[in-house]
Amino acid sequence: MLETARYEVEGRLRGSVVLSVGIALLGAFYVAMWPSFADVDLDQFLEAWPPALRELFGVESLASIEGFLATELYQFVWVLLLGLYVAYSAAGLIAGDVERHRMDLLLSLPVTRTRLLFEKFASLLAPILLANVVVPVVVLGSVLAIGETIDVPALVAVHVLSVPYLLACGAIGLVLSVVFDRADVANRLALGVVFGLFLVRSVTAVADGYEWIGRLSPTAYYDPTEILVHNEYDLVGAGVLLAATAVLLLVARWQFRRTDLDG
Structure with a gap:
């Protein structure tokens, strides 16, 4: 059972470790920077920013380490860059095998198309869960190392509630992976769609009458700033x-099964 998922996880294990460690080190770097900003009234500078720019970067307050990390680490690196990474990875799950002519071999094994598809998608949990375990531990340790404190339940909630968001980004990439049989096309479209939805949400959030359009974006349902700064869990x-x-x-x-039957 789950042979495909295990194979995919093993194949992306090294990349998952590198990704998690890289983000963790970046988080530690941001924490180390905090003491140099702690005595500066950064919120005064934020007042001069256009509302659309503040919404784009999820900036609400930099007066606390929670607000600082929400802006510098979570809104940009976690929401945008990690979301793009997961979508990009998912976009190559099926299209990559089709392009390399491996799909016929895989489908000749005693496994249904549905199981193959879902197990490949399940393999994305490896980088998602590993990052959500490693990064908060490093961030918390770094905060304590500089003599500061952080709301631990809120920090945990930021990572737990990011899992549905990242899975949604991955699902977008997976749909594109079964629609297109060229991995590079699916990859680029996945990046474009997720980034486009990120921009749409940011712009429509400050445009009267267009907020409903922004609700189509996954970022409308996951806000690290609300969690870390206001302790509000959506x-x-x-x-x-x-x-x-x-x-x-x-x-x-549906698309994967239809394409197979037609092909």
Whole structure:
């Protein structure tokens, strides 16, 4: 059972470790920078920023280490860059095998198309979960090392609630992976779609009458700043992201099975 998932996890294990360690070190670097900004009234500078720019970078307050990390680490690196990475990785799951002519071999094994698709998607949990274990431990340790404190439950919640968000990004990439049979096309489109949704959410959040368009973006349902700065956990949003992931997986399954039957 789960042979495909194990094989995929083993194949991306080294990359997952490098990714997790890299983000963790970046988080430690941001924490180390905090003492040099602690006595500066950064919020005064934020008032001069246009609302659209503040929304784009998720900047609400830099007066606390939680607000500083929410802006510097989580809103940009976690929400945008990690979301792009997961979507990019997912976009190559099926298209890559089709392009390399490995899919016929895989489908000749005693495994259903649905199981193959879902196990490949499940392999994305390796980098997602590893990063969500390594990074908060390093961030917390770094904060304590400089003599500061951070809301531990909020830090844990930021990472736990990011899992549905990252899965939704991965599901977007998976749909593109079964629609296109060239990995490079699917990869680029996955990056474009996730980044485009990020921009749409940021712009429409400050545009009267267009907020509903921004609700189509996964970033509308996961906000690290609200969690770290205000201790507000959007559990409904997490449920919406999980539901959207399930719908996208069903769409990918339907397309994958249809393409196989036609081909």
